Amino acid sequence: MGRIRILAAAVVLALLACWPTCEVRGKETDDVLTSLVEFLATLAGGDPAAPQRIGWNASVDPCAGTGVASQWGKTVTCFDTTETNAGHVKKIELEALGLSGTIDAASLCAAPALRVVSLQGNALRGELPAGVSACSGLTHLYVDGNRLSGPLPGSSVSQLRKLLVLDVSRNDFSGELPAGLSAVHGLKRFIANDNQFVGTVPDFNLPSLENFTVSNNNLTGPIPQSLQRFGSESFSGNAAGMCGEPALSACPLPPPNDETADQDEEDKESKSRRTRRVLMYLGYALLGAVILGFVVYKICSRKRKNKLGRKSRGGKVKDAFDSSDPTTTTTMTASKSASAASAYSLPASVERSAAAAPSTSSLVVLRRSGTASVTSTAAAAAAKELRFEDLLKSPAELLGRGRYGSSYKVVVPSGAALAVKRVKDASVSDDEFRRRMERVARARHPAVLPPLAFYCAAQEKLVVYEFLANGSLAKILHGSIESSQAPLDWPARLHIAAKVADGMAFMHSSLRGDGSGSYSSSSTPSTPSSGEAATDGANANAVAVAHGSLKSSNILFTASMEPCVSEYGVIAPPPQLGGGSSRSSGLRADVRAYGVLLLELLTGKCTAAQGDGAELARWVTSVIREEWTAEVFDRALLSRGAAVSEQRMVQLLQVAMRCVEASPGEAPPTMREVAGMVNAIVEEDDRSLSAEA
Numbered sequence: 062m063g064r065i066r067i068l069a070a071a072v073v074l075a076l077l078a079c080w081p082t083c084e085v086r087g088k089e090t091d092d093v094l095t096s097l098v099e100f101l102a103t104l105a106g107g108d109p110a111a112p113q114r115i116g117w118n119a120s121v122d123p124c125a126g127t128g129v130a131s132q133w134g135k136t137v138t139c140f141d142t143t144e145t146n147a148g149h150v151k152k153i154e155l156e157a158l159g160l161s162g163t164i165d166a167a168s169l170c171a172a173p174a175l176r177v178v179s180l181q182g183n184a185l186r187g188e189l190p191a192g193v194s195a196c197s198g199l200t201h202l203y204v205d206g207n208r209l210s211g212p213l214p215g216s217s218v219s220q221l222r223k224l225l226v227l228d229v230s231r232n233d234f235s236g237e238l239p240a241g242l243s244a245v246h247g248l249k250r251f252i253a254n255d256n257q258f259v260g261t262v263p264d265f266n267l268p269s270l271e272n273f274t275v276s277n278n279n280l281t282g283p284i285p286q287s288l289q290r291f292g293s294e295s296f297s298g299n300a301a302g303m304c305g306e307p308a309l310s311a312c313p314l315p316p317p318n319d320e321t322a323d324q325d326e327e328d329k330e331s332k333s334r335r336t337r338r339v340l341m342y343l344g345y346a347l348l349g350a351v352i353l354g355f356v357v358y359k360i361c362s363r364k365r366k367n368k369l370g371r372k373s374r375g376g377k378v379k380d381a382f383d384s385s386d387p388t389t390t391t392t393m394t395a396s397k398s399a400s401a402a403s404a405y406s407l408p409a410s411v412e413r414s415a416a417a418a419p420s421t422s423s424l425v426v427l428r429r430s431g432t433a434s435v436t437s438t439a440a441a442a443a444a445k446e447l448r449f450e451d452l453l454k455s456p457a458e459l460l461g462r463g464r465y466g467s468s469y470k471v472v473v474p475s476g477a478a479l480a481v482k483r484v485k486d487a488s489v490s491d492d493e494f495r496r497r498m499e500r501v502a503r504a505r506h507p508a509v510l511p512p513l514a515f516y517c518a519a520q521e522k523l524v525v526y527e528f529l530a531n532g533s534l535a536k537i538l539h540g541s542i543e544s545s546q547a548p549l550d551w552p553a554r555l556h557i558a559a560k561v562a563d564g565m566a567f568m569h570s571s572l573r574g575d576g577s578g579s580y581s582s583s584s585t586p587s588t589p590s591s592g593e594a595a596t597d598g599a600n601a602n603a604v605a606v607a608h609g610s611l612k613s614s615n616i617l618f619t620a621s622m623e624p625c626v627s628e629y630g631v632i633a634p635p636p637q638l639g640g641g642s643s644r645s646s647g648l649r650a651d652v653r654a655y656g657v658l659l660l661e662l663l664t665g666k667c668t669a670a671q672g673d674g675a676e677l678a679r680w681v682t683s684v685i686r687e688e689w690t691a692e693v694f695d696r697a698l699l700s701r702g703a704a705v706s707e708q709r710m711v712q713l714l715q716v717a718m719r720c721v722e723a724s725p726g727e728a729p730p731t732m733r734e735v736a737g738m739v740n741a742i743v744e745e746d747d748r749s750l751s752a753e754a
């Protein structure tokens with residue numbers, strides 16, 4: 062610890078020593094400066110005095126001097142002395158200055174290294190000119206809260222390949238949403254609410270999109286599958302013809318992706334029907350009545366088997382949401398809109414089917430139609446056909462052993478890789494476990510890995526997931542030095558923290574069970590009632606389902622390296638752990654575990670296996686008390702751009718501490734509140750960090 066302290070002191074000294082000598086010569090040419098001043102004059106409606114009033118002077122280089130602060134005042138920010146573009150203008154933020162002119166993109170984009178342009182909250186008129194494509198390094202463009210009109214210049218906006226944020230909300234833009242934005246792969250926020258956009262919403266294929274808001278326009282048609290993960294508030298207030306998930310009225314026809322899924326289903330169905338018919342004809346022709354009898358017998362017995370399997374498994378639940386039959390589209394959409402109250406709830410159907418013979422039929426396959434989940438279609442297809450014997454027969458590889466069981470990688474005959482968690486937990490009844498897994502399977506969020514199937518017998522429970530080959534957060538954070546993985550930097554860790562918080566908050570609110578968010582309600586332990594399975598989610602007697610074992614080894618990475626929470630609800634820890642009522646103690650314990658996860662992300666230190674992170678929290682508290690906050694952070698975090706982000710690191714640390722130990726007299730935060738705090742930090746980070754040059 063002492064060594065780290067000396068190091069930190071050395072860094073501070075080095076920075077201080079550098080300060081007076083790190084002077085930068087401004088690098089913008091006279092032409093650029095003249096152009097920028099012209100841009101501002103046009104923005105002010107041709108008022109030649111405006112630039113002077115705001116402090117822009119073409120005969121003074123804004124970026125000559127010691128660093129970020131410019132000679133043109135607060136509206137201009139330069140690159141830091143340490144950045145490659147030092148001496149150039151990085152940000153122009155002309156916000157709420159009452160500017161009522163037009164945007165002269167050609168003059169603006171004369172600045173060669175511009176990253177951030179914000180013109181929000183003025184009274185700008187005219188169009189967003191196509192010339193903005195010349196600002197090729199732009200990462201953030203805010204023109205919200207003006208009177209801009211006309212169509213968005215789609216093809217030129219889509220040339221801004223580095224764009225992270227595009228906010229055109231609260232203007233008078235019309236025309237269609239630019240489908241070309243799909244080419245801007247890194248786009249995180251597209252905000253276009255309160256305009257007059259018409260037409261349908263393009264199927265933007267942008268996995269990194271975090272906020273997509275097109276409410277209060279005049280859009281019509283179905284919400285594309287890829288955007289259904291955004292909440293209803295993203296789409297509200299559009300033309301009556303807009304429809305579909307997450308919360309609007311059902312579309313007359315299913316959206317394109319659903320259609321193809323159903324099409325596949327139908328194809329398969331008709332194919333198998335055809336095969337059967339051909340078999341029968343063959344039977345007639347070749348072997349006559351004997352074979353025919355055999356075929357009929359075969360079909361009948363298979364049907365009866367299915368019937369038996371389904372009946373043995375509580376008909377009530379099945380009736381509530383079984384819509385395996387592709388012809389019952391109406392039932393499907395009805396159940397869709399009924400369950401669409403929460404943002405990510407897309408379960409079109411969860412079918413339970415007995416895949417194996419009656420004697421070993423305890424394997425329950427949780428099948429969902431629709432593809433909005435993180436699970437790959439190959440794994441989902443494999444799970445659909447899964448039989449218990451396959452799991453037993455296929456080669457298995459031990460992935461890890463934990464306190465409550467082990468996990469294995471199993472490659473089933475179809476070639477798909479599955480992860481099987483084997484839980485040794487006799488404290489939960491089969492029925493309760495089954496109900497829990499079914500509820501977890503129905504609440505779906507892109508940051509939570511859904512169970513594909515489960516098996517339960519008295520002493521042993523298996524839960525089947527898709528196998529994700531990119532490893533866990535624990536492995537990346539604490540993996541061996543030789544591993545090829547680069548250490549996670551601050552933006553990556555913050556992203557993981559936010560995604561996990563979102564997923565957990567969503568799961569908590571969909572699986573809370575009693576509809577109230579209070580952690581201190583009812584102190585009597587609620588027992589699952591017998592009727593619970595029938596109505597589930599909305600049932601007042603349902604017990605909240607907590608994750609139970611949130612930790613870095615349960616944060617996995619998808620093929621696109623997005624974090625994904627695994628093993629949700631597999632383990633129900635003993636209720637006394639979190640204190641409080643049994644209904645909510647599990648949720649409280651999750652919040653605590655999330656806090657420990659944040660500490661792990663921030664410090665890069667391993668949580669002691671048996672200490673539940675208490676050790677780590679104590680260490681962090683003691684270090685903070687001595688006001689050496691920077692010392693707790695992982696060195697990998699401090700190496701790059703540290704000065705810029707440290708404030709946000711401290712904020713995240715404070716969130717972590719609140720999760721781990723709420724101060725006396727203060728209610729512990731709920732997961733939803735925690736997610737709000739983390740996302741606020743993300744937004745701040747997005748805006749003030751703007752972009753890596």
Ligand SMILES: *[C@@H]1O[C@H](CO)[C@@H](O)[C@H](O)[C@H]1NC(C)=O
Pocket residue numbers: 113118119120121
């Ligand atoms: C711009 O700055 C120069 C040098 O500081 C000064 O002489 C000149 O008056 C300024 N021009 C305006 C329009 O403020």
Ligand SMILES: *[C@@H]1O[C@H](CO)[C@@H](O)[C@H](O)[C@H]1NC(C)=O
Pocket residue numbers: 252271272273274292
């Ligand atoms: C998306 O951004 C808008 C505008 O900044 C904000 O009002 C909204 O709350 C955000 N939505 C989400 C889900 O973050």
Ligand SMILES: *[C@@H]1O[C@H](CO)[C@@H](O)[C@H](O)[C@H]1NC(C)=O
Pocket residue numbers: 257259279300
């Ligand atoms: C909205 O769209 C509908 C159908 O395209 C059109 O009839 C209506 O005039 C539009 N309303 C506005 C305010 O643009």
